[in-house]
Amino acid sequence: MVIGRLTSEIGRGVSDLGEAMSLSDPVVRLGVTGLARAGKTVFITGLVANLLNRGRMPGLRAVSQGLIEGVWLQPQPDDTVPRFDFEAHLAALTGDDPRWPQSTRSVSELRLSFRVARHGMLAGMLGGFRGPRRLHLDIVDYPGEWLLDLGLMDKSYAAWSAEVLDRIERRREAADYLARIAGLDAAAPLDETVARGLAEGFTAYLQAARNAGYYDCTPGRFLMPGELAGSPVLTFGPLPQAEARRGSLYAEMARRFDAYRREVVRPFFRDHFARIDRQVVLVDALGAIHSGPQAVEDLRRAMTEILAAFRPGRNDFLTRILQGRRVERILFAATKADHLHHTQHPRLTAFLEALLQDARARADFAGARTAAMSIAALRATVEEALSHDGRSVDAVRGRLLDSGRQAALYPGALPEDPMRLLSPAREGAECWLDADYRVMNFAPARMTLRAGEGPPHIRLDRAAEFLFGDRLMGE
Template sequence: MIGGLIDDMMRAVEDARDSATEALFEPTLRLGVTGLSRAGKTVFIASLVANLLARGRMSRLKAEAEGRIGAVALRPQPDRDVPRFDFESHMAALSAPEPRWPQGTRSIAQLRLSIRHRSANWLERMTGDSTLHLDIVDYPGEWLLDLALIGQDYAAWSDRALALARAPLRAPLAAPWLALLDAADPDAALDETQARALSAAYADYLKRAKAAGLSGLTPGRFLLPGELEGSPALTFCPLPAGSKRRRGGMRAEFERRYDAYVARVAKPFFRDHFARIDRQVVLVDLLGALDAGPGAVADLRDAMTAVLGCFRPGGGWLASILGRRIDRILFAATKADHVHHVQHPRLTAMMQAMLRESVARAEFRGAKVETMAIAALRATVEQEVARDGRQLPCVRGRLLETGREAALFPGDLPDNPAAVLAQAREDAPPGAGWLGGELDLMDFAPPKPSASARAGDGPPHIRLDRAAEFLLGDRLA
């Protein structure tokens, strides 16, 4: 414990020194980017970087609109022990003659952009141009949810995880693991073969839940184990409450392994990466949840509440030592190009309704929170189609499954978010009455390169420039 406190104090000194240097010379803004299940995090980062390098489509970034950005360039990242975000490979996939969505990042990655700009203040302009280093930190949303485990004991986590697994939405996905669990005696002596079987079955359940679009899945390293694959740190699972806690028994050993996971995985991630972030983007596939049904919406709402709970000003338990905090958070509903723009206000309203109580708490504590509907890479165009005597607002694009182009009317999003959220419960399976049975979304492939694209234009998007203005604009003023 003493060694840990000394380590934290040394980091605080280093952070203070670095902050002073940056403030006097070339400041750095660390932007964390994460996404809940299938939200398009890799595409967001690739398109944001491409559109900052070629800013023809960034008219709502004020510094660009006013002509104050002189140059933007990729630079070597400062953290030598963190993998580099593979921007070039991802853009090659998106801009190929037959473009494809890039593979998602499976661990933490980083990229630095340096932005040379002039101040909007005439007095500050007399000192010449300034440089802002933008460090984009990419990490899986599953790891962010692990921060909620800090301060939560094994029994409380087990109770919550078991309640979720037995709810109607997840029970079919969790059935193989629950069957093994029902046959086990948590108070018996630990059998390592049985422990591995239980943890593997639990991990398989989490993977099936993620594939189904669910978000509240912990521990995150069960989904993306990295270097921990096969280690005792990942050989545990939730167990039902019991009156016994036999020394050397399964329950006692699983509790020790859970505590070790929190201490050696969740806390170091917080300390080394998350606590150093200045601003944060959380990408959310809200349309996918609405399409999946009320249980998926309830799951997403709970996951977003847990995520926002991690953004305590000052960063929570370690912040009093590190002295840093996340002061701006953007919750972005992605894939806005899957519906016509007339539906975007409803999509934004739904996001705001899901976050209202948690956002109010965060803003009271000092964090500025914004919600918006975006498409980091626009895969469709809009088209009006006549049907049954009326004009339907459709979107046209290449279908991901077949590659053929089609114009689709996905249906109308609900105009009363409160009524929808009232129906959204974890124990409610999809039904014919959900959203009137009208919402019908399709997956689109990336757009093919356009022959009419202008020099200096980045990839087409929806409101990516507004997102950049919220996240960076004040630092470029």
């Protein structure tokens, strides 16, 4: 039995070594994350559909040069991770009554395999001996809220509680929770009913805050508990500083906070995040602008926290679990670009760049390539000109999500200088003083796809080229 186990371990080692030496099919693990409403499910569905049918992917070099001979779905290698339900999501987007699919609320995975023709000098040397090569793309979908949980690893319960309570004291969504803890004796002996009520109240606040457009909604598993629902590891909430006497409510809340970091956060980074090669972070920048300056500032802080996950040298916990591995490429993508006329896309990208500037300046990516881009994984609108105040303005038209009727929208022009948005946000402004930015919720458009075409999109091919185009080219 021991010999068999050793043989198995040696076999796995040989397999890993073979892959490292390109003796077996190489694998690229692409992480896809984003905060609420960023469109992860649509991004993955649109990407896979357009890789299977590549008629709308000219920006992917391997497509434009005719090197991809075939693409197919395969069972994912991780048997304990749920499969991303691509077929159901695609059916929702492209059916007779198209609708946005349900968002995924946990880690899921999908594998695409490519058969790619060899090219260049190496193809001439090996052409008589070897046929096309294969590449596997493993797409790993995980909630951005879980990535934000990384910030908990370097905090004590007391520090986390103080930070959260200070941040939410002026938010009306937190009024019920703040009233619940007002006058509470946290040094009193633990009462499980009280603890459960606090956890439920804090979860209700997080849900309301996310619905209101806030992004700092952690711990992430409170919103997506899965199999942990009702467990002690999710039964805590922030409390004002109190004496942590043994058996007290405060001491037990601190113990459960530590258990959450140890039993929930650490395994996610060890088992999933540490294995990612390329990463795309989806950002609903337009939604934040629409919600106002406070939402923009909240998004900026959230993106700073997310970027911390890609700086393992600054975090002892990450340094230990990554063991020298780092994400090679990171794409920050502003989604829903189809809500704007294409002439405004450069301004949306510039806003995203500015949003990330401070955090990126402090980041040590150690050679990782980064880029920012405005995309729409599934285009739901068409462009047209409208007459507004006696002049022609660039607008978009689509099917409204709430009523199903067609409507044209001029959302307002984004400023050329993104600091006109970021400065009021940092200064705590209540609203935009000189502009009104409107974002409508569009439903997917009814479409008829020709043979070989995936759903319409904006720059999905360029996103794919940045993320893994080099690997398809054998570079």
